[in-house]
Amino acid sequence: MKFSSCDLCDAHEDLLRLGTLQVLPPVFQRYGQAPAFSGPAFTLKVFEDNALVRSALEQPGLGQVLVVDGGGSLRCGMVGGKLAALADTNGWNGIIVFGCVRDVDELNAGAVGIRALGLHPQRSARKGLGDAGLTVAIAGVMVRPGDWIYADADGVLVSQEPLS
Secondary structure, X not given: OOOOHHHXXXXXXXXXXXXXXXXXXXXXXXXXXXXXXXXXXXXXXXXXXXXXXXXXXXXXXXOOEEEEEOXXXXXXXXXXXXXXXXXXXXXXXXXXXXXXXOOHHHXXXXXXXXXXXXXXXXXXXXXXXXXXXXXXXXXXXXEOOOOEEEEEOOEEEEEOOOOO
């Protein structure tokens, strides 16, 4: 589906007023070859530990967007080049990290669209701590499993229903 987040906001001002369509704050940097991506959210809540991120990306993505609530940590990278390649291989449409990523050259060479707060060269822990399938807070916006994510050059939208 080709879309513009600006056009979606204009066409769905009623949903914005109701709060069933929200816009993430403009704090995310863009990585990867895909200028835009969309799909239902698969949520993770982790903190400076990316073992569950790897586990999720090893599964068939089925066109979903992995939404990682990393607590906004700026102390390590939660997704690197190998995990981005895994996401592409397994059919994930995109990744949003409320935290940092690493391996910027590999991320930017990859096909999967990624949004994150920034870059950090240090890798995360790999203890397997965290939860999947929860409602998470991404920069103050609640994202529920199955919410629709629309990300393009103008921003990231979270909708409780698919938009057209």
